[in-house]
Amino acid sequence: MVDHLVLGSVLALSLGFVVVYNLLFFVSLYNLFIAKRNGRGERTTTTTTNPTTTTATTVNSCPGGDDDDPDVIIVGAGVAGAALAHTLGKDGRRILVIERDLTQPDRIVGELLQPGGYLKLIELGLEDCLEGIDAQRVFGYALFMNGRRSTKLSYPLENLHPDVAGRSFHNGRFIQRMREKAASLANVVLEQGTVTSLLEEAGTIKGVQYKTKDGEEIAAYAPLTIVCDGCFSNLRRCLCKPKVDVASSFVGLVLENCELPYVNHGHVVLADPCPILFYPISSTEIRCLVDMPGEKVPSVSNGEMANYLKTFIAPQIPPQLYKAFIHAIDKGNIRTMPNRSMPAAPHPTPGALLMGDAFNMRHPLTGGGMTVALSDIVVLRNLLRPLQDLNDSHALCKYLESFYTLRKPVASTINTLAGALHKVFRNSNDPAVKEMRQACFDYLSLGGLFSNGPVSLLSGLNPRPLLLVLHFFAVALFGVGRLLLPFPSLKRIWIAASLMSSASGIILPIIWAEGVRQMFFPATVPAYYRAPPVRLELNYGEISDSFEALSILYSSTIKTGGYFGLPSFVY
């Protein structure tokens, strides 16, 4: 009875949200229609009144610019850079990729690709890069409360091709396969070198200065430079306002000769002080990532870290993994990595773009970074495809402003969920936060739409920010209901109020940083409708009509469980 009451109020509130939200969407649609009928669309502005036509000729005469120059310079061949090089190369662009180190990376990052990211990989024609590297299929998560109680959360894959699932692997092997695939294209040149600066002229980026393996300093020029130099980017400062937050660090170990309690699943242990993750990275190895608050972690070299892991963390992990965990510590290959978050805050700059972690980062708890990077590449590829000529940097820059809004459904859903879950999953002495963590575990354990909804958001299969907010507050209300029913005491009312306030304090700042308007009302952002500048020449009939584009987006988002529509609300 009590459960019915709580569920009833949660559903009523959720429905109210959806109705208001969809009403607002249709108002935007109507406004757009009126604007278009009156000839006030962005397309007109870009193609006829923008005074940048002469700029294109200036850009053509950039220092050293000639027919041998590449169309695009890509800085960094990690996940984003390598995938982008192949994607733009396949579209016929001449690409120069400059990567600091072309040997196979050995890192503890980017090892679990969500099913949504796998779908993007297919869209980019790169799925074969997961073959021959002993990548493992991942079908969902198992969530453990204090290493004992557990619940299985499967990805909602029922309506997808049987091949679609998450994949986990050695990051370096995957990157090396993508580099090889990019370099196999005749028009892609992959060079080892360290980019030291971006070359700027009158506010436009003309190329890069880089140092080759032999120490030679070289300047390279291209109409478009895409900076993908990763989470420690030195080059992003002039292209965005980097507000980097390091909420915690991951300590990485590799476990051998053991089986996960749930085969082919990621494991999240809600431990003290922070969550612990396990997932397979090959048929014989399991990655363990122990989250620790802050950037400063116990020293690995003087044995403090091993001691901390053995005495404090080991007793909290599932018993099946205990022996292998201790063995991995004794083996000594303990790695650490700061977990950085950074909202996307670009300064749109003619001649340059940021991609991957250099542009936007989120807590890696939910393994969403590669999915966001690959999804961004799909958006950028689709925007660039109709353009033959990238030389008019100013017109191109204005046109590409739509990228920042079009990427939002996927990026903001994954970013917000990662930040919010990391805060909810920490242990805390605050009874309200403790209650929220327990409510979250119990809510997900209900199964059905209560687990499918959040998991579909986390996996990148259902990029709907509104649905995320609904589930988040549904968890909070679920917690409040449990506190107040059947008989509320003063103390319980106080905890319930603190819980609602903590929940708002967790999610609202993240949403604010993502941008409320871009996240929930993208249709009201003018750049959303920007059409390709006509003078940069269309290759083929891509969607150039803003109204048509919006209608197609609307219908396709509904079909694919997109974030405006109601039909897949029941996920």
Ligand SMILES: Cc1cc2nc3c(=O)[nH]c(=O)nc-3n(C[C@H](O)[C@H](O)[C@H](O)COP(=O)(O)OP(=O)(O)OC[C@H]3O[C@@H](n4cnc5c(N)ncnc54)[C@H](O)[C@@H]3O)c2cc1C
């Ligand atoms: C601990 C941790 C775990 C993570 N786990 C996951 C996960 O499981 N799943 C997931 O999806 N995401 C995960 N992520 C996030 C994911 O790793 C990143 O989102 C992804 O690697 C970003 O790709 P990128 O190409 O931007 O950066 P990177 O892959 O780091 O590539 C950057 C490249 O640029 C090169 N470079 C840097 N500076 C220069 C320069 N000046 N000149 C030339 N080259 C340069 C570097 O050598 C590197 O090859 C994790 C992150 C962390 C920190």
